[in-house]
Amino acid sequence: MASEEKTNTYEETVSRTTSEPEATDETAITTASSGDIETYEVQSATTTTPEEESVSAKAKEAGRSLKELMSSLGKKTKEVTEEKARELKTQSVDISAKTDSRDIQHLGDDVEKLIMVFEDTMTEIRKEPYDEQEKLLVGYRKLLEEQINVINARMSMAKRLKPGA
Numbered sequence: 001m002a003s004e005e006k007t008n009t010y011e012e013t014v015s016r017t018t019s020e021p022e023a024t025d026e027t028a029i030t031t032a033s034s035g036d037i038e039t040y041e042v043q044s045a046t047t048t049t050p051e052e053e054s055v056s057a058k059a060k061e062a063g064r065s066l067k068e069l070m071s072s073l074g075k076k077t078k079e080v081t082e083e084k085a086r087e088l089k090t091q092s093v094d095i096s097a098k099t100d101s102r103d104i105q106h107l108g109d110d111v112e113k114l115i116m117v118f119e120d121t122m123t124e125i126r127k128e129p130y131d132e133q134e135k136l137l138v139g140y141r142k143l144l145e146e147q148i149n150v151i152n153a154r155m156s157m158a159k160r161l162k163p164g165a
Helices: 002-019 050-107 109-126 130-161
Strands: 025-034 037-046
Touching: 050 109, 109 130
Parallel strands: none
Antiparallel strands: 025 037
């Protein structure tokens, strides 16, 4: 009796689903029997109208054009950024050259003396044989590095002792 009730319920469900003409979804129920257990599967197939397809195509096209627009904006932004970076780099080189020349001018006549001592030392080193030149140049470089260290130490001391610092 229980199986007769299941069959009646099944037939009623199938007749209800197939008799409704207003539904846009088609539904089919199939039974698969494996021994004592019966299973029911519901298969649904939706139908699309031409209007839905055209809306879908329009949405896809809009998505593609938006993607292309974003890509072109990104490329343009990158180009403008690179151009501005080049301009700023050129300006900073000009500013640092002007600052360096102004700092050197503050030294006045002492710069000429320093340059002459450097050139004289290099000329004297060139007169020596190459083996000796290498040793002398290494020593001269070490001497200049130590002088740079002295300059840096005096600069930091001057900054610390400056009034208002």
